[in-house]
Amino acid sequence: MEPIDDLVGRLGRWSAGRGPLFLLLATRLRQLIDDGVLPPGALLPPDRRLAGALAVGRTTVVAAYDTLRQEGRVVRRQGSGTRVAPAVPTPGPRVAETSNPLFLHLLDAPDDVILLSCAAPLGPPPELTRAYATMTLPADDLGYHPAGLGALRTAIAGRYRSQGVATVPEQILVTTGAQQALSLLTRLLVAPGDGVLLEAPTYPGALDLFREASAGLLPVAVGPDGLDVDAALRLMERHRPVLAYVVSCYQNPTGAVLPPLKGRRLVERAAALGVPLVDDEVLADLTLPGGDGPAPSPLAAYEGGSGEGGVIGVGSLSKVVWGGLRVGWIRGPQPLIARLARLKAVHDLGSDVPAQLAAVRLLAGFAPVQAARTRALRTGHDHLRAELGRLLPSWTCPPAAGGQTLWVRLPYGDGVSFAQVALRHGVAVLPGRTMDALGGSGPYLRLHFLLGPEALTEAVRRLARAWEEYEPQPAAPHAVAPGAVPAIVV
Incomplete structure (x- = not known):
């Protein structure tokens, strides 16, 4: 059984809406089940115990459980308690479309x-137009580079070294944008029911991927200083997720920046616990002029040594240059990059070569x-x-x-x-x-x-x-509508 304090924390403001309390409670439990936060087979607290923790009558909890039982989301048996119903595999893709x-x-x-x-920026900068206009395509090349063009992998590795992160080209995989990078990592590392730690709120494109993979979501609140590192480490120690996904710099959507000391502690403890830490660096180059100074180093800078630790960086040119330039990357340990390259080859044989050549040119004069x-x-x-x-x-x-x-x-x-x-x-x-x-x-x-x-x-x-x-309308309920699917956005 999940500790009752954990469950109460995950329920959040479940009662902040209109309607019978048992329906509001059932709505929030339904979302936790559908999101995988409460995985198949999870034992829920007894009626009286949960009622006491939530300061409601036992009949409220009984009615909520019975509502979920009628929907097939929980199973209630005398003597064995209330459990989340087993997952039932369905044929075909898990997500066929979105109605959002x-x-x-x-x-x-x-x-x-x-x-x-x-x-996303509107229109490409003149530097990108010039890069394409003056491009010379290789005459003796098949054009298939699943791991990316060598020149581009070298350029990206050089960027990391300039930030104090020891990196060789073999630690870089070029992807068709950061969204493909996250998709490949999810496909390789996450199986249905696996725990994934993530921020709340977070980048919705990643949230969609984890939901599509039927991961068990382990959300951690974000505050003014970014991720609540203490809460994240407690969840890591208890659940040992298959990965943790964070946006440490200019967090999407809150804009928070994780302080260096907290970032170092997160990296060190995640490594000790064997939890791969995915650092989404897509927005890190967008420090606004006149602010508090340059952005902090990526989380990989806190690994030290060869940089072959458990931090996996994900970057892209789409926010600084243009969304239409579908060039992103993953930086990580060489064995992981090799596995990801084989997986990418199955899907597209490699990213667009002219776009990669343009990216090489842009990175050579990136500062302006x-x-x-x-x-x-x-x-x-x-x-x-x-x-x-x-x-x-x-x-x-x-x-x-x-x-x-x-x-x-x-x-x-x-x-x-x-x-x-x-x-x-x-x-x-x-x-x-x-x-x-x-x-x-x-x-x-x-x-x-x-x-x-x-x-x-x-x-x-x-x-x-x-x-x-x-404005004249009453406040809407804070309970999440059942079946709501967030959009894939950038």
């Missing part, structure tokens, strides 16, 4: 909707490209915060030190229900709850600041009109 409106907008974005949900991008981000960041302060002064909107997004808190209500109203007014926003496996972040929105000043002003005007319509 945001993902559909990415597939076919309406012309009249401003997307403040998809955080990066500087231009971060200057534009600073302008957008300041303009969006100013417009939100002018037109929506009741919203809480702290500044960001880096990255591309603001983590905005509504004064009341729920981000999911407000996002529906906002969409009717022609602006798409990303609700916090879609990124939070703990079921929290209900009052939050993630808004990017990558558009020009005029577009950002118009977006905030639309949000203000939506808020005028939404």
Whole structure:
């Protein structure tokens, strides 16, 4: 049986909604089961014990358990207690499609909707255009490089060495963007039911991958200083997850930065426990000018020695250069990279060669490209915060030190229900709850600041009109709707 304190913590604000308490409790337990946080066969606390821990009547817990029993999610037997029902394999792919409106907008974005949900630069920089215009393709090459072009692996390894991380080209796998990097790692390392530690909230593209793999999610709350390292280490010691996924620098979506001392402690304890630590570094190059100084080193810098430890770095050029340049990478121990290269070969035989050649050129003169991008981000960041302060002064909107997004808190209500109203007014926003496996972040929105000043002003005007319509409504329930599927977004 999972310790009752752990279960109560995972239930979170389960009662913060409208309707009978037993239905709210059943809703939250249903999500924990469907997300794999409560795996098949897990023994749930007895009725009276859980009722006492939650300060509710025993009949509330009994009714919630019975609701889940009727749905086939739990099994209740006299003398053996209440258990999560065994997983029933189904034929075909686990996820055939998504019905999430945001993902559909990415597939076919309406012309009249401003997307403040998809955080990606609009259009390539001139350096990328020149790189393609002056490119010479190899004349005596098959074009299949499952691990990536040697020149690009060498360039990426050099970037890590410049950050104090000992790296050789054989520790680099070139991928078709960071999303493929995470997908390959998930496919290789995670089997159905395996525990995966992750932040709450977190990058929703990773959350989707872990759910699609039927992983048992072990979410840990994120605060102003990033991941709650103490809580993460307790979960690691108790559950020994097959991997831990963190965004240590400019955390997506909160923008938090994990302090170096906490990062070092996380790396050292994860290594001692044998838990691979995936550090998503995609946003680490986006330090806003005029802030608190350069971004901290990647977590791999705390391994020391040869850099062949348990930290796995994931990077990409999509945020500094352009989302259409599908070049990402994984940095890790050589045996892992070799296994990943074989897996990648099965899927695509290697990433696009012209894109990799362009990436080599860009990395050779990366500083001006990066500087231009971060200057534009600073302008957008300041303009969006100013417009939100002018037109929506009741919203809480702290500044960001880096990255591309603001983590905005509504004064009341729920981000999911407000996002529906906002969409009717022609602006798409990303609700916090879609990124939070703990079921929290209900009052939050993630808004990017990558558009020009005029577009950002118009977006905030639309949000203000939506808020005028939404404001008289009572706060929506904080319980997560059953069956909700977060979108794959960037």
